[in-house]
Amino acid sequence: MSEHATAERRAVERIVLGAFRQLTGREAGALRYAIMDDTPVGILGLSAGEAGLNHVGFVKDEDAFVERLLAEFGDRPVMRSTALDRARHELERYFKGRHLAFDLEVDLSALSPFDRKVLEVTARIPAGKVATYAQVAAKAGNPRASRAAGNALHKNPVAIIVPCHRVLRSDGSLGGYGGGLPAKEWLLRHEGAIATSLL
């Protein structure tokens, strides 16, 4: 992006933030969001604060996503932004199958230490491989907490980026998925973790 375009974007964002402050009393740091409405697994909503990407999830539509962000972050202005171009670019590359790994700043600070640990362990499972809930729980420091690990994965705020879809039940069945099981199947097949004939 050119310097001029960046300067313009900053000026325009300042105007929107000023209006937010005046009209809604929301003073805290802004949350920027973007919508990817044409992915193989449906509509994705992305949001990021100063510390990085804090949400990637399956959404019904833009309005529903924005309403959820506004309710969840009651003190922060929310605005659509092109500042998430990098995350969008990496996700598009992923969906095209060109590059299945991500290199993005992710903000997991809202999670409990155990949940965060589970997601950090999960983030190290490479594309094309899978692990079980029990294995992830053990690596996170508590071999008997596979149910708690499942709960932590269910709360994963950054779907696909932290690949919670790569975690399955010990019997090899898919388990659950926030974006629905067809999406989980699609992602695993896309990464080559399961052969089409097995499903």
Next chain:
Amino acid sequence: MDHNLRVARLLAVHGLELARHLRRLVHDDDVAQDLLQDTLLRAHRALTRLGAGANERAWLYRIATNAALNHLRKEKRERRALEHHAHEAESAVGPDTDGHGQQPDVRRVALWNRVAGLPERQRVALTLRVADELEYAEIAARMGCTAEAARANVYQATKKLRLEVT
């Protein structure tokens, strides 16, 4: 949804685009922010009148454009009054003969002044066409007129300026 959340949703989804639009029309960030707030308050009051499935974005653009046009009209009246005062003051004390030489880019300033002096609708249409590089249909949607009227406004403006616009 309560009042704050509705306004916040409109700001979240359309704020950036509206702010950019207003900023290009009025060339002043503070004024653009005031007009953006104004636009959202008006929109919020009229929200119940907007039928389901209506084009919320085009509707907001129209409200914003009208707010900007009203502002420019008011500003022009104020400028005329100021010029009138300045003229009176000048004839009272004599012209400023201090003479710091000519402006660095006299022609650009002159052109800018001529753009500023155009009738508002022509000036807005020209700005949208040249600075925002919009199609006539998009200009029309933002100004609340037909594409033909938008084209006519741009044509009249360029004719006055003898400026080549493709």
